[in-house]
Amino acid sequence: MPAAPATSDVGEDLLEGLEQTRARTLALAAAISDGDLERQIDPLMSPLVWDLAHIAAYEDLWLVHRHADVPLLHADLAATYDAFETPRAVRGDVELLDAAGALQYLAAVRERALAATGTHGVDPVIHELVLQHEQQHVETMLQTLTLARLDGFDPPFRVSAPSSPTPGAHSGLEFVPVAGGEVEIGACAGRFSYDNERPPHHVTVAPFRIARTPVTNASWLAFAEGGGYERREWWSDEAWAWKQQEDITGPLHWARRPDGSRCELTACGPRDLDPDRPACHVSWFEAAAFARAHGARLPTEAEWETAATWTQRSWPSDGEAHVGLRDRPGRDRAAGRRRLRRAGPDRKRLGVDGDRVQRLPRVRRAPLSRVLRGVLPARLPRAARRRMGDAVPRRHPDVPELGPSPAPADLRRRPPGDRRGGRMNPIESAVATEQVITIRSYLTPGDERTLADDVLDGLTRPFKELPPKHFYDTVGAELFDQICELPEYYPTRAERSILVAESSRIAQATRAAEVVELGAGTAEKTRVLLGALAAAGTLRRYVPVDVTEAMVVRVADELTSDFDGLEVHGIVGDFERHLEHVPPPGDGPRIVAFLGGTIGNFSPGSRRRFLRGLARLLRPGVDHLLLGTDLVKDPRILEAAYDDAAGITAAFNRNVLNVLNRELGADFDVAAFEHVAFFDREREWIEMRLRASRRMSVHIAALGLDVEFAPREELRTEISAKFTPQRLADDLAAAGLNLEQVLKDDAGQFALSLSTPAG
Numbered sequence: 023m024p025a026a027p028a029t030s031d032v033g034e035d036l037l038e039g040l041e042q043t044r045a046r047t048l049a050l051a052a053a054i055s056d057g058d059l060e061r062q063i064d065p066l067m068s069p070l071v072w073d074l075a076h077i078a079a080y081e082d083l084w085l086v087h088r089h090a091d092v093p094l095l096h097a098d099l100a101a102t103y104d105a106f107e108t109p110r111a112v113r114g115d116v117e118l119l120d121a122a123g124a125l126q127y128l129a130a131v132r133e134r135a136l137a138a139t140g141t142h143g144v145d146p147v148i149h150e151l152v153l154q155h156e157q158q159h160v161e162t163m164l165q166t167l168t169l170a171r172l173d174g175f176d177p178p179f180r181v182s183a184p185s186s187p188t189p190g191a192h193s194g195l196e197f198v199p200v201a202g203g204e205v206e207i208g209a210c211a212g213r214f215s216y217d218n219e220r221p222p223h224h225v226t227v228a229p230f231r232i233a234r235t236p237v238t239n240a241s242w243l244a245f246a247e248g249g250g251y252e253r254r255e256w257w258s259d260e261a262w263a264w265k266q267q268e269d270i271t272g273p274l275h276w277a278r279r280p281d282g283s284r285c286e287l288t289a290c291g292p293r294d295l296d297p298d299r300p301a302c303h304v305s306w307f308e309a310a311a312f313a314r315a316h317g318a319r320l321p322t323e324a325e326w327e328t329a330a331t332w333t334q335r336s337w338p339s340d341g342e343a344h345v346g347l348r349d350r351p352g353r354d355r356a357a358g359r360r361r362l363r364r365a366g367p368d369r370k371r372l373g374v375d376g377d378r379v380q381r382l383p384r385v386r387r388a389p390l391s392r393v394l395r396g397v398l399p400a401r402l403p404r405a406a407r408r409r410m411g412d413a414v415p416r417r418h419p420d421v422p423e424l425g426p427s428p429a430p431a432d433l434r435r436r437p438p439g440d441r442r443g444g445r446m447n448p449i450e451s452a453v454a455t456e457q458v459i460t461i462r463s464y465l466t467p468g469d470e471r472t473l474a475d476d477v478l479d480g481l482t483r484p485f486k487e488l489p490p491k492h493f494y495d496t497v498g499a500e501l502f503d504q505i506c507e508l509p510e511y512y513p514t515r516a517e518r519s520i521l522v523a524e525s526s527r528i529a530q531a532t533r534a535a536e537v538v539e540l541g542a543g544t545a546e547k548t549r550v551l552l553g554a555l556a557a558a559g560t561l562r563r564y565v566p567v568d569v570t571e572a573m574v575v576r577v578a579d580e581l582t583s584d585f586d587g588l589e590v591h592g593i594v595g596d597f598e599r600h601l602e603h604v605p606p607p608g609d610g611p612r613i614v615a616f617l618g619g620t621i622g623n624f625s626p627g628s629r630r631r632f633l634r635g636l637a638r639l640l641r642p643g644v645d646h647l648l649l650g651t652d653l654v655k656d657p658r659i660l661e662a663a664y665d666d667a668a669g670i671t672a673a674f675n676r677n678v679l680n681v682l683n684r685e686l687g688a689d690f691d692v693a694a695f696e697h698v699a700f701f702d703r704e705r706e707w708i709e710m711r712l713r714a715s716r717r718m719s720v721h722i723a724a725l726g727l728d729v730e731f732a733p734r735e736e737l738r739t740e741i742s743a744k745f746t747p748q749r750l751a752d753d754l755a756a757a758g759l760n761l762e763q764v765l766k767d768d769a770g771q772f773a774l775s776l777s778t779p780a781g
């Protein structure tokens with residue numbers, strides 16, 4: 023491979039990378055005392071001074087000695103700092119340079135390396151190798167520091183993957199289809215890569231689906247809390263034996279606080295689990311169990327590489343060196359060797375920032391790159407995991423040499439409480455660029471009061487009770503998603519089957535231009551209806567209303583991607599209090615959809631009041647209410663749906679106590695509450711309760727309240743009313759709605775009704 027002049031693109035890029043990486047190495051060293059640098063923190067790891075001097079020795083060997091044929095600076099140190107001659111096991115016992123000596127060695131070698139590069143140019147392979155080597159050692163040092171858990175360690179850069187800029191918008195379980203076919207994998211010649219990645223070769227990959235973002239802590243937490251580590255059937259024999267023997271109950275650095283909640287032990291000390299960060303430090307066994315629990319499997323290497331290297335192999339193969347570079351606009355890609363997926367302006371790169379993303383179902387352009395931009399900068403430029411692509415360069419505001427800065431302000435998580443209605447907030451400004459999306463949040467700081475009021479009111483009653491809307495934090499929303507997939511939980515499938523069978527007729531009957539959906543959640547089933555309205559050519563706007571902001575943002579993202587030209591006006595708010603903010607109907611008829619049987623979560627009196635409020639959003643004879651109601655049936659079927667064998671509903675139920683612990687500083691011992699679900703045959707509703715397994719006194723700090731639980735005392739968390747045709751007709755009539763059609767699934771388990779206000 024010919025050397026490139028240092029002034030070429032490649033040369034500049036590599037030299038800049040070397041410089042940035044070194045700044046990072048030095049910043050890390052500066053954050054640690056000499057004593058901690060010099061001692062062996064963990065018998066498995068090298069003393070940190072060994073890593074530092076080894077970086078210098080390696081650079082001297084390759085960039086100076088091998089590249090420019092100049093003798094080593096310290097031939098006497100070569101053996102000590104050769105990874106094979108001095109293996110980890112003995113590095114704590116041999117004599118090493120002290121901290122100052124190691125830093126000096128680094129500086130002296132760098133000077134020589136730059137001089138050698140000046141005379142001999144940049145070698146795209148060797149310079150990249152040295153660069154990646156140093157980056158790996160920064161990671162190794164951070165691993166050591168994670169084991170050390172030094173008091174007050176606070177490096178001037180982020181040491182773990184940052185959180186998603188759109189909180190809750192991704193779970194790591196959103197799958198995209200990849201067509202497969204004959205693809206070329208392996209590393210191209212002329213660029214540095216490890217020998218296990220070469221040579222390039224063709225494999226045939228069957229079509230598959232793959233998650234498009236890393237699995238988040240929220241998803242992993244839901245898995246762990248939902249019994250993921252206890253469910254034998256998700257683990258292979260070998261994995262189970264390992265898990266039992268090692269007593270594995272979660273990712274490596276997760277721990278439990280005394281209150282039972284989980285936290286993460288980082289190099290900077292214990293931290294709250296960030297729900298939006300990628301889950302880290304799990305073994306292959308755990309990852310396989312997680313995948314199985316989600317009806318999936320881990321990808322093969324060929325699948326992963328196919329999905330992750332969308333355009334990588336489409337770089338010129340004319341011998342020109344583009345080592346490890348991101349594609350640049352205008353660079354000729356025509357000579358690409360990849361057969362099936364020639365990169366083009368309309369193709370996306372999965373897992374790679376910065377490029378255009380094709381409109382695929384459930385994949386959006388801007389948010390994907392936003393999320394990845396949030397995730398990628400934690401890596402050093404051109405870290406060994408090059409397949410994921412390079413970070414968009416963003417400089418640290420205070421220490422420019424330290425590389426990428428945190429996400430720009432408009433993409434950062436909003437501070438708690440900054441959720442004023444009507445004002446442009448960061449989420450709005452982030453999505454407003456799409457024009458077709460508007461999202462307004464009506465949850466104000468006062469909404470914490472609503473939770474507090476509900477808790478004060480509900481837990482001081484003789485029969486304790488909480489309203490179900492507080493189930494749906496990020497974890498709760500994810501658990502509800504899992505409930506919808508459970509074999510026992512039939513309502514979602516039944517309602518979906520009605521929509522699949524009847525949506526065209528609903529579209530013909532309503533000619534709706536807009537769908538307002540209350541408690542939209544993931545709007546999974548709504549897509550079927552929207553599809554039919556789009557096919558009928560009437561659909562213009564979708565207005566999801568949900569108390570979970572992340573759901574509204576995600577649905578807006580996904581649906582504008584799925585439906586060309588669809589306008590989305592999202593409302594983050596409480597459908598019991600914020601319906602006045604639903605925009606007036608545009609041109610054309612409107613459907614107000616209230617699906618899933620959520621109407622059943624109201625008590626009978628408030629149910630009718632609520633339906634009356636909905637009727638006010640509708641114009642008689644023009645607009646329709648599309649209401650999903652679960653039907654009365656065999657209590658055994660009903661009770662199984664709310665007390666599933668996998669324990670997901672139990673985890674969903676208990677999660678409301680986690681919400682109280684987190685939001686109100688309560689100290690519920692969550693595990694000490696049993697999940698109870700039964701069908702009240704007289705009232706014909708399901709009740710979910712949490713039963714105290716022993717006497718308990720719970721302190722709720724934000725309310726200055728102590729709540730006593732007697733042994734076996736129960737707290738009602740949800741009712742879910744089931745309907746007879748008569749009850750449905752009576753409720754609608756009482757709300758001034760004329761029932762036009764009742765549609766049922768084949769098994770007669772669930773009903774969808776269409777009604778319109780009486781004129």
Ligand code: SAH
Pocket residue numbers: 490491494502506514540541542543544545567568569570573595596597598617618619620
């Ligand atoms: N419609 C979806 C989701 C049902 S789950 C389906 O049929 O599968 C109930 C949804 O309503 C959740 O997304 C929850 O966040 C939302 N929700 C519950 N109470 C709410 C309230 N008071 N205001 C707004 N949204 C609410």
Ligand code: AVI
Pocket residue numbers: 505513618619620621622623663664671740741742
């Ligand atoms: C959202 N709602 C209709 C669900 C139901 O069935 O009442 C919530 C739920 N609770 C337990 N499982 C599902």
